[in-house]
Amino acid sequence: MTVYVHSVSMTKFGNNENASLKDLMLTASREALDEARDLKIDAVFVGNYMGGSLANQEILGAIVANDLGLGPIPTAKLEGACASGGIALRQGILGILSGEYESVLVVGVEKMKHAPTATVTQFINSAMDQTTNERYAGLTFPGFFGVVANRYFHETGANKSHLAKLALKNRENALQNPLAQFQKPATLEEIMNARMITDPLGLFDCSPITDGAAAVVLSRKPSDIKIAASAQASGPTMMQDAIDLLSLPAIRISGQQAYEKAGVGPEDIDVVEIHDCFSMTEMLAIEELGFFPKLEGWLAIEQGKTRVNGEKPVNTSGGLLSRGHPIGATGVAQFYQLVLQLRGNAPNQLEKRPRLALAQNLGGTGSYSVVHILERV
Amino acid sequence: MKVYECCGVESVTKKVYCSTCRQEIKNEREVSDKGTVYSFTVIHIAPEEFAHLAPYTVALVQLRDSTAKLTVRIQESVQIGDLVQLEEIKNGTYIYQKVRTA
Numbered sequence: 001m002t003v004y005v006h007s008v009s010m011t012k013f014g015n016n017e018n019a020s021l022k023d024l025m026l027t028a029s030r031e032a033l034d035e036a037r038d039l040k041i042d043a044v045f046v047g048n049y050m051g052g053s054l055a056n057q058e059i060l061g062a063i064v065a066n067d068l069g070l071g072p073i074p075t076a077k078l079e080g081a082c083a084s085g086g087i088a089l090r091q092g093i094l095g096i097l098s099g100e101y102e103s104v105l106v107v108g109v110e111k112m113k114h115a116p117t118a119t120v121t122q123f124i125n126s127a128m129d130q131t132t133n134e135r136y137a138g139l140t141f142p143g144f145f146g147v148v149a150n151r152y153f154h155e156t157g158a159n160k161s162h163l164a165k166l167a168l169k170n171r172e173n174a175l176q177n178p179l180a181q182f183q184k185p186a187t188l189e190e191i192m193n194a195r196m197i198t199d200p201l202g203l204f205d206c207s208p209i210t211d212g213a214a215a216v217v218l219s220r221k222p223s224d225i226k227i228a229a230s231a232q233a234s235g236p237t238m239m240q241d242a243i244d245l246l247s248l249p250a251i252r253i254s255g256q257q258a259y260e261k262a263g264v265g266p267e268d269i270d271v272v273e274i275h276d277c278f279s280m281t282e283m284l285a286i287e288e289l290g291f292f293p294k295l296e297g298w299l300a301i302e303q304g305k306t307r308v309n310g311e312k313p314v315n316t317s318g319g320l321l322s323r324g325h326p327i328g329a330t331g332v333a334q335f336y337q338l339v340l341q342l343r344g345n346a347p348n349q350l351e352k353r354p355r356l357a358l359a360q361n362l363g364g365t366g367s368y369s370v371v372h373i374l375e376r377v
Numbered sequence: 378m379k380v381y382e383c384c385g386v387e388s389v390t391k392k393v394y395c396s397t398c399r400q401e402i403k404n405e406r407e408v409s410d411k412g413t414v415y416s417f418t419v420i421h422i423a424p425e426e427f428a429h430l431a432p433y434t435v436a437l438v439q440l441r442d443s444t445a446k447l448t449v450r451i452q453e454s455v456q457i458g459d460l461v462q463l464e465e466i467k468n469g470t471y472i473y474q475k476v477r478t479a
Contacts, residue, residue: 122424132390134448136469138420138427139435147437154416154457199419239437240448245416291452317421 003096004223005216005374006103007035013212013324014181015112021048021055021111022063024213028329029064029107036094039219042077042101047088047108048328051077053123054055055111063085064107064159071160076083081127082277084108085214086232086361086370087333093230103219112209120209123325127364129237135353142206144239144365145278146198151245152280153200159198163279164191166301167204167321170212170276173308174318177337177347181210181324205279210324214332216339225342228264228356228375231257235366242366246295248281250369251288251360258371266290269373270354273334275362276319279361285360286314289371308348316341316348331361331370340377378410381447387445400465407443410463411476412438414455416444436461438473449473 006128009031011024019024021026021192033041046060057287061075080087092104095163124141137145153159162240168188173179183239194202218227235250236242243249259265266289276282276290278309283297291312306314317323317337338357340346357374380387382404383395395402416438420427427433434451438461449471451461458479464472 104408117422118425118428121422121424125424133469133471135470137424137448137450138430138433138437139448140422142422143418143420143435146420147416147435150418150457151416195421197422199421201418238390238448239447240444241390243386245437319433319468326388 001220002251003093003218003220003227005225005227005335005339006039006223007032007217008336008339009035010179010214010333011212013210013326016211017210018272019114021057021109022113025060025064025109026067027163028109028213028215029068029105032087032207032217033068033105036217039103039217041070041103041105043073043095043104044070045088045092045104046075046077047085047331048077049079049081049110050123050327054115054120055174060109064105066239068117072116081363081366082275082327083331083361083363083368083370085327086372087368089216089331089335090230090232090370091370093227095103096218096220101220102267103217105215105217105330107213107215108329109213110328111115111211112324113211113328114237117209132238132240134240139239140198142198142201145240145280146201149200149243149280152283152353155246156298158193159186162301162311163205163283164188164277165308166282167191167192168277169307170315170319170321173348174322177323178320180318181208182322183292198252201278201280207277207314207320207325210326212324212329213327214336216332216335224377225339226342226375227372228262229258229263229319229373232370233257234368237364237367239365247285248288248369250366254362254369255289256372256373262373264373269356269358270339271316271350271357271358272313272314273317273337273358274319275326276315276321277362279321281362282314282319289360309351310330334359334361338374342374349352378440379405380408380443381405387443389447390447402420403444408442412440412447412461414457414459416441416457417455428438436473447471451475
């Protein structure tokens with residue numbers, strides 16, 4: 001059996017001050033359902049990380065079914081930190097592959113901008129193991145990737161300018177994306193000199209706090225885009241337990257499994273959306289996914305290989321760094337950009353219309369990774 | 378400092394089962410609390426509970442007599458390779474100090 005993508009939608013990412021979590025979720029869901037009106041939805045899967053703690057709202061799946069008149073169908077919310085959206089997509093795909101459902105709605109959503117940064121940072125930290133000495137040491141997510149970056153610099157010829165070039169690429173891509181959070185140009189100098197968040201990562205190296213939602217309708221009824229592979233892997237939940245600090249094994253394993261399922265290799269992928277929660281994360285991911293040799297991702301950045309119309313275009317949407325990162329919506333928003341690329345009408349549309357697209361969604365400090373490969377048929 | 382070992386992997390964190398042989402992890406031994414800075418960061422933007430400490434340094438320490446690493450908070454500014462040792466364990470936090478610059 002094959003699963004196909006029938007529709008995608010996405011709200012504007014950024015500060016949606018007047019919209020509640022529910023408003024955002026229903027807006028994206030409704031748009032995706034309208035585009036796939038001929039399909040009867042059999043189940044709803046919601047990707048969301050902190051609706052309960054930060055927006056005081058749970059039962060998201062039931063709200064979608066009730067308010068959008070989908071009937072008494074089963075629904076569920078999936079949580080896997082920043083990979084919640086990718087995991088919701090995967091559960092929707094598995095639900096269809098099991099034969100239980102013909103068509104499903106997957107929606108990812110997060111509402112974060114109303115809370116102070118220290119509060120959001122506190123809640124985000126619940127995606128690290130809170131019972132350990134790492135929590136008491138005061139390690140944070142940007143802190144983890146700061147530690148990784150300093151070691152990466154130590155072991156390679158890379159320095160802060162390579163992370164800055166990567167962040168600049170994603171900012172330049174976001175300028176062409178009307179739904180992206182940041183549409184103000186930035187310069188390399190500005191990125192290099194921005195205020196420090198967790199040394200050596202500055203403001204532009206870190207994904208922002210964002211409100212937003214994205215939705216996808218999947219079905220076993222054919223369309224022009226199929227899911228060629230869905231794979232997921234787990235990794236360490238603590239920095240001190242990483243066997244190799246410069247590796248995110250969950251990304252490598254989920255990538256390898258996805259390539260195997262799709263019967264393709266990294267060289268066959270035409271366009272990529274990667275989970276760049278931090279500039280350093282994208283650097284490791286382009287290596288772990290086999291696009292560039294281990295510890296040489298920085299050379300690819302230096303040579304512009306991941307730019308739009310480069311050898312391996314990464315994050316043509318602007319990525320988490322500049323499109324924005326409404327946590328539960330991120331994995332679903334990656335589908336939005338890739339489906340537009342495959343259809344030929346994306347922001348930063350590639351000159352040669354792509355056939356194979358890869359989405360990689362990360363949760364925690366490498367605790368979860370989900371990889372999907374989409375194929376134009 | 379206690380480390381736990383199974384199938385050649387040492388960790389300061391006690392886990393239930395070994396991911397290689399699936400048996401209960403039973404080997405433990407005492408090792409020196411001295412080590413070298415494997416990497417570090419200075420946290421300027423902190424969560425609420427640590428905001429009063431910011432900026433503060435968090436380091437990943439390679440323990441001297443073990444393959445295990447340990448995440449610590451450290452008072453001084455450090456570089457990779459600096460020799461460090463435990464000063465005290467306070468409220469679950471390993472607080473380290475620099476002994477010698479790399």
